[in-house]
Amino acid sequence: QEREAGLRAGFLGDETPRLDEVTITYDTLLVAKSTVAKILPQTSQILKENEFNYQVNVESDARSTGVDTLILFTNVPLVVTDVSVNDLNIPFRVKNLPGQIVIGFGNTINFSAAINVRFRFTPFLDQTSFPSEVISKGNPLNPQRVGSTVTGNLASWTLNATGVPEQVIVSAKADPNPFTPNGDGRNDETYISFFVSNLVVERPASIKIFDVSGRLVRTLLDVKTTAQAFVEHNAIRWDGRSDNNRLLPPGLYIYQMLVDIDGLSPAVVTKTVSIAY
Secondary structure: EEEEEEEEEEEOOOOOEEEEEEEEEOOOEEEEOEEEEEEEOOOOEOOOEEEEEEEEEEEEEOOOOOOEEEEEOOOOOOEEEEEEEEEOOOEEEEEEOOOOOEEEEEEEOOOEEEEEEEEEEEOOEEEEEEEEEEEEEOOOOOOEEEEOOOOOOOOOOOOEOOOOOOOOOOOOOOHHHHHOOOOOOOOEEEEEEEEEEEOOOOEEEEEEEEOOOEEEEEEEEEEEOOOOOOOHHHHHOOOOOOOOOOOOOOOEEEEEEOOOOOOOOOOEEEEEEEEOO
16 A cells, blocks of 8 residues: 655765665555455356456455445456446446546445446457456545455456457458448448457558559558457547548448468458448
């Protein structure tokens, strides 16, 4: 529960600086006496969307400041669908930040309770871990890490995926399709979503848009990636414009996803998307 540290160093002429004192300022109160998290189910089919419960058992005492926020540390694009405390639904808010899912509770949980966060996502790795921390609004700069239990070298907040993906690029689609980039605020953009599987070393990946004559009109993605989920808020957006920012005419377009696999032929998926007005 360290908050800040001050260091004092003494300098004696040209001698090497000497550390004389270390001062630590800390909070004697905890957010909760103890917290332990687990994910259920802990085993799921790889590349198959499923719903999961992330359960945090909170033990509080007279010195606990209470839980107001739960942060899940993950780059997995997941969707939180429900939050309950002791099986009672409570108001909540969700913010997606890089590497974090921030879940704020409508009321302070200052009693011993079972917090359950329900979310859905598609496992695309052999193992996916969801470490977390809790925060009290009484001292938001002093978070408390959530603990876990370990069984068979697997932490209780870690999901184990079963099965072997048969392809590198999986579940590719554009939605909506067709889309209408006319500026009316409805279906102005399409989102291309897909999974990259079976990659433990970064490899080049790209998405390119071609017209029906085969002319390249837009490069949407050009990165290096390992196994990754380009879905939900990670999906790749296309606004119907070319690389020179010109709005393209209505018609059929081809989007091609390519992952360069070391030593093998590239993995390629080619599909169509339509622009309509």
